[in-house]
Amino acid sequence: MARRFGITLALLVTACSAPSRPASVPSSPQDPALAIRWGLVIHGGAGVITRAKLTPEREAAIREMLAQALREGHAILARGGSSLDAVTRTIVLLEDSPLFNAGTGAVFTHDGTNELDAAIMVGTTRAAGSVAGVRTVKNPILLARALMERSPHVMLVGAGADAFAVVAGVERVEPAYFFTPERWQQLQDKLAAEQAAGAVLATPDDKLGTVGAVALDHARGLAAGTSTGGTTNKRYGRVGDSPVIGAGTYADTSCAVSATGHGEHFIRHAVAHEICARRAYLRLPLARAAHEVVMEDLVKVDGEGGVIALDRDGHVAMPFNSPGMYRGYIGEDGVPHVMIFVE
C-alpha cells in the first residue's frame, strides 16, 4: 500500500482503511429456500453496525423506518403497481429519513457540501437512469428516474445533473436541507482527527447508510434502485458503486441487485452484474451466486459490505460480510421482516 499512499495522502478517505472484519463471517450461503411470490427487499447500508454502538432508541427508529418503507412498497405492489414504482417510493422514503446516508442525512464532503449519487433500473426493458455528484436535488432517485423516462441518456454527472433537474421539474432544495447535526459532527471529527494526525484518516463508519431496494411485481417484473451520500470527507468528486450500473445497481429480466459497501471494490468486481451472470450462466441459486461474490470474492480483497438480490422466481438473498446490514424484505403476506445483525 505504501506506493499508493504516495503523493496523495490528502486524498485518502474511508476507502483506504482496511475494514474491520466481523468476529465471525457467516460461512455458508443463506437459506436458498427463502422466496416470495412478489414483494420487496431493501437495505439501509452495511458496515460496522454493532449492538454496542447502536442505542436502543436509534435501533428502534431504524427498524420502524425500514418496516414502514417495506409496507409502503408492498401496498404499491399489492394494488398491482410496478416494481419500478415500489422501488422508487421506498427509496424516496429512506432518502427523506435523516437516519440514512441518502437525501437528507447524507454525509458531508471535505468541503462541507453534500454530493449525492443514485441509480435506478427496470429489468424488463433494461431502462436505466444514473446521476452522480448532485448537490441540489431533494430526492436523487427521482432525478435518476426522470432521466431514465424522459431522456435518451443513462448517466449524468456533476453540475449538469443538477441543471437537468431544472429542465425535468424535479424538486430542488437549498443545501441546508441535507444538513443533519450528526453528519456535520462526523465531518468535524474527521477533520480534527486529520489535523491531529497530519494525514487523512478513515474509519469504516464514514460510508454507512446507503439505501437501496429491489422489487418483483405481479407481472414478474424486476426493478432495482440505490441512493447514497457517498463517504464522509470525500474529495475530488469521488463516486462509489451506487450510480454505476452493473456495480451497485442492476436489473434484467431475471435478476435484480442493489449493493452497499466499499464502493471501489464493488465497482472493480461489477458486483451486481456478476451476481446475475453467475445465476444465469452457471445456473446457481441466487443465494449461492450472491454468497460467492459477497462472502468469498469481496472478502478476499477486504471489500466490506453487502447486497440485496431478488430473482424472477422470488428468491431473496441479503448476504453481507460486515458486522451488520440494515435490511428487510416483505412478501405477498404483507409482513415486514427487518434485520440488522447476523440473526
Added chain:
Amino acid sequence: MARRFGITLALLVTACSAPSRPASVPSSPQDPALAIRWGLVIHGGAGVITRAKLTPEREAAIREMLAQALREGHAILARGGSSLDAVTRTIVLLEDSPLFNAGTGAVFTHDGTNELDAAIMVGTTRAAGSVAGVRTVKNPILLARALMERSPHVMLVGAGADAFAVVAGVERVEPAYFFTPERWQQLQDKLAAEQAAGAVLATPDDKLGTVGAVALDHARGLAAGTSTGGTTNKRYGRVGDSPVIGAGTYADTSCAVSATGHGEHFIRHAVAHEICARRAYLRLPLARAAHEVVMEDLVKVDGEGGVIALDRDGHVAMPFNSPGMYRGYIGEDGVPHVMIFVE
C-alpha cells in the same frame, strides 16, 4: 418514443436517433481461431464510416495512426513491458491525434466546451481508474491511471476530477488545446440544424471516434483502456459507457474489453463484463461471446457500435454492428493489421 420526447426536447442528442443499420450486418461470429501469443488490439471508434464519406487522404492518415499506435504498443510489450503500459501508451498516442474523438480532437458539448471521459483497468489485480467530465487534462487516460495507482478511489467526476489532476501532477492544458476546426464545425452545423428544426436533431456521426486498447503481455496479464470526448452537442454532464467499469471498459485475469458506440445501450447491457462473463461461465469462445452481445443483443435494441476483446489465451475479437469500426491488432510478429470496414 413520443413520451420520452416530452419535456426534454432540448436534451436530446445523438442517442435518440435510431442508428442507420449497415446494409448487411455480418451474421456469423468472427474467425474464432484468430489468436496471438501476446500483443495488442485497438479501436478508434465505430459508426457510420463508409468509403463514400472517407477521403483517401483521411483514410490513409487514420490507418497510419492506428498502425503507429500498434507498433508503439508492440514495442513496449516486446521488451517485456506490461499490458498496462502498452494500453496507456497506445491511448495517449490516439488522444494526441486530432483524428479521433479523445484528447485533442474531442467533440464539443452544447456549450462549446470539451468534456472528456476515460477509464483503465488491470486484469490481474482488478485495479481500475475512471474519470468523467474532465475539462482541463491533456490525456484523460493518464489521469485515470494516476487515480488508479495513487489513490484508493476508482471513479472521479466533474470538477473534482480536474482538481485531482493538480494534486496528481497530471498535465493540464487550456481549453484551446482541444480545439479542432472540424469538431467545432460539427457543433456549429448541429446548432444551426437544431435552430432550423426547432428541436434537437441527432446524427450517428456525433459520437464517432472513441479510442480504446486491450493488451496481453508476456506474463499473460491483461489490461483495458478507453478514452472519449463523448457526443457532439451533449448537455447536462452526459456520460456514456467509456468510463463505466464493466460497460465500456473491463479487464480481469482472463478477459479484457474496450467498447465504442451508443453508450447508453452499452451501459444497460454491461457490455464489457457481459462478454467476459459469457466466456467464463458459459465457456464460449471469446469471439462467440463478443459476437452474441454485439451482433445479437445490441442489434436488437439498435445499440450501434462494437468492441475489441482479448483473452488470456490470446484470442482476438473485434465485432461491430455499424458500417465501420477503426480497429487493428498486432501480435508477437510485430505486423500491424489495420481495418476499417467489414473486410
